[in-house]
Amino acid sequence: MLVNGREILAWAVARRCAVASFNTYDLELTRALIAAAEAEQAPIFLAAGAGALEFAGFTLLSAVVLAAAEEATVPVAVHLDHATHPALVERAVAAGFTSVMVDGSALPFAGNVAHLQAARTAVGPWALEGELGGVGGSEDRAGSQHSEVPMTDPDEAAAFAEHTGIDSLAVAIGNAHGVYKGEPRLDLDRLAAIEAVSPVPLVLHGASGIPDGLIAACIERGVRKINVNTELRRAWFEQLAAGLALDGGRYDLPAVFGGAMESVTGTARSFIRLFRDGASGG
Numbered sequence: 416m417l418v419n420g421r422e423i424l425a426w427a428v429a430r431r432c433a434v435a436s437f438n439t440y441d442l443e444l445t446r447a448l449i450a451a452a453e454a455e456q457a458p459i460f461l462a463a464g465a466g467a468l469e470f471a472g473f474t475l476l477s478a479v480v481l482a483a484a485e486e487a488t489v490p491v492a493v494h495l496d497h498a499t500h501p502a503l504v505e506r507a508v509a510a511g512f513t514s515v516m517v518d519g520s521a522l523p524f525a526g527n528v529a530h531l532q533a534a535r536t537a538v539g540p541w542a543l544e545g546e547l548g549g550v551g552g553s554e555d556r557a558g559s560q561h562s563e564v565p566m567t568d569p570d571e572a573a574a575f576a577e578h579t580g581i582d583s584l585a586v587a588i589g590n591a592h593g594v595y596k597g598e599p600r601l602d603l604d605r606l607a608a609i610e611a612v613s614p615v616p617l618v619l620h621g622a623s624g625i626p627d628g629l630i631a632a633c634i635e636r637g638v639r640k641i642n643v644n645t646e647l648r649r650a651w652f653e654q655l656a657a658g659l660a661l662d663g664g665r666y667d668l669p670a671v672f673g674g675a676m677e678s679v680t681g682t683a684r685s686f687i688r689l690f691r692d693g694a695s696g697g
């Protein structure tokens with residue numbers, strides 16, 4: 416069922432665990448991710464970013480994602496990820512999205528606040544996520560992370576949340592989109608300092624490639640929503656390549672795509688278990 420993102424955040428806060436937010440780009444990934452949530456009987460955020468909506472077409476992808484959420488037997492919030500343009504936020508809310516992340520992290524503090532205040536009005540009763548500091552890398556490609564992006568300043572976090580009315584705060588503590596070069600180094604002391612002052616739950620972007628123990632440490636320090644994108648695309652691409660190699664000129668689309676979907680479902684289930692139970696369970 417399609418629910419307000421606020422409900423799912425409240426679920427994670429009450430359980431002191433984290434909910435998975437999975438990025439989708441098309442019908443197949445959407446079905447594979449809903450299947451994972453249903454198999455684990457867990458709520459999820461199903462996220463579509465501006466790039467994915469542009470690639471697939473807003474009307475088609477939003478219709479697919481919203482219909483899949485409504486049909487699901489578990490609570491699903493449909494989330495607009497990394498929106499920078501107010502027109503896209505308004506379009507998503509009008510279409511039925513129940514959660515929006517407005518990325519004003521490239522702006523100075525006052526500009527970021529103003530950007531989110533305007534979005535707060537547009538988003539109304541649905542969940543609104545803001546970001547303070549910068550998460551490096553690209554959402555849609557496996558690029559390298561930038562070490563020079565500013566981290567979240569704990570001294571600014573409380574004022575930021577209060578002035579914007581956000582429901583959750585995405586933090587920058589050394590996390591990055593895409594593939595990490597070497598072992599990711601997260602500033603856990605900074606995360607604890609942010610948690611101590613933040614009136615809202617925290618969000619971690621760029622979880623692909625972060626070791627399980629470090630994920631658990633983040634959840635212990637108030638992270639309640641974790642975004643996964645790259646690892647899902649990796650599962651999809653790797654199994655698609657294997658399926659194509661085995662197809663032998665039969666062009667068996669359901670078999671090849673079905674296999675790739677199963678692989679994505681398995682990967683997503685591991686993340687759901689890790690974020691909810693503290694262990695992926697294999």
Ligand SMILES: [Zn+2]
Pocket residue numbers: 497550554592620621642
């Ligand atoms: Zn992100």
